């Protein structure tokens with residue numbers, strides 16, 4: 431008799447909307463309301479369609495090897511929109527030159543000896559130091575470490591500065607000195623635990639028969655040809671109601687208090703808001719500790735160009751080593767990755783500014799950010815005048831998985847079980863990637879559904 435039961439989900443990003451969808455699939459009769467603080471759905475997902483360009487302001491795609499999101503997309507009937515990324519090369523801008531990422535690098539970690547031996551990214555001394563990974567004893571002893579400590583001890587500082595740091599700090603908008611090995615890259619902790627050497631461990635994992643190995647003609651990401659906004663719009667058809675401009679101020683068991691003081695009752699409440707909201711919404715110390723966890727501010731700048739105004743570049747994009755002293759941290763040639771991103775004879779370039787150590791650029795005006803980003807881009811590849819640009823800021827809104835993140839999340843989740851009928855999901859908890867958000871949403875929906883079914887059994 432779940433038709434009388436009400437569920438409130440807080441936050442209409444991918445996490446909240448995916449949870450609504452999973453819950454409806456499990457308990458179709460439950461009444462689901464999503465409360466969203468802003469005036470739009472999608473959270474960090476936002477797609478702009480302009481003059482034939484499809485511009486992603488937040489995420490642009492998701493990893494094929496993590497299946498949760500692909501499964502969800504197929505379940506909601508969007509599989510005809512799925513598109514693989516192009517298989518173009520990725521570069522690193524280091525020592526004033528674009529250099530190809532050596533073949534076999536995984537998250538910037540070299541795993542093949544020949545490409546590593548021949549790359550111009552690392553000096554001969556740096557290569558010898560990296561090879562010492564074959565001999566060095568275990569670095570990870572079951573106690574969390576920063577990514578910098580782990581990789582520098584295993585592979586040396588040069589591989590970290592020239593390969594691993596530009597890539598990882600770009601992907602996670604974080605500082606390697608703070609980021610948790612266990613929470614961010616648990617696979618490397620597991621490889622080291624089993625094989626000791628990363629190079630040997632990664633080699634033994636490589637198998638031509640690996641099911642998730644992408645075809646050579648495509649990259650390792652998927653996206654939707656309608657833009658990722660299409661995903662959240664389809665998911666938004668599952669809840670019974672979505673109330674925009676409705677910030678939640680606090681949560682107690684069975685009760686949600688809105689910013690305007692109104693109180694709503696619910697049988698189950700699911701928190702899927704952004705990181706800084708956890709403490710204020712749930713007034714207990716473990717939630718506050720998450721609120722005070724590090725967050726960073728970044729911005730993306732998308733530039734639309736005529737093809738003739740863009741110098742030659744054959745890759746998908748590049749990341750920039752910190753030592754280069756540029757403001758931009760990475761640059762994607764979006765239509766090389768996703769053919770649908772720009773109309774014929776045009777190019778869409780997206781660049782990223784703001785780091786965990788210095789995000790002051792994000793506070794500048796649009797005109798200033800555009801000028802700084804364009805000047806940096808032009809030091810690397812010849813560019814004319816853009817047709818237009820789109821700037822998107824994430825202010826204090828990018829969660830950082832710092833050392834011992836998993837332990838803090840465990841403490842938070844243990845404390846949350848003491849608040850009857852309140853559950854949490856979202857990028858702050860078990861992975862920031864879209865597939866991670868979908869997997870966490872599925873788990874949370876299952877927990878909430880089990881709770882509601884048990885409650886029904888007691889009520890009747």
Ligand SMILES: Cc1cc2nc3c(=O)[nH]c(=O)nc-3n(C[C@H](O)[C@H](O)[C@H](O)COP(=O)(O)OP(=O)(O)OC[C@H]3O[C@@H](n4cnc5c(N)ncnc54)[C@H](O)[C@@H]3O)c2cc1C
Nearest residue numbers: 441443444445467473474488489490678703857862863864
């Ligand atoms: C620039 C950028 C590029 C990225 N690229 C990729 C990528 O290519 N691939 C990938 O997998 N991931 C990528 N990510 C990460 C991914 O986009 C996010 O981790 C994910 O979208 C987070 O979803 P979420 O629903 O957990 O949180 P959010 O999207 O932050 O949604 C939370 C929602 O809760 C609402 N909210 C907050 N407080 C309240 C309140 N008190 N009451 C009501 N509502 C509230 C917010 O307004 C928001 O809409 C990227 C992120 C960014 C910013």
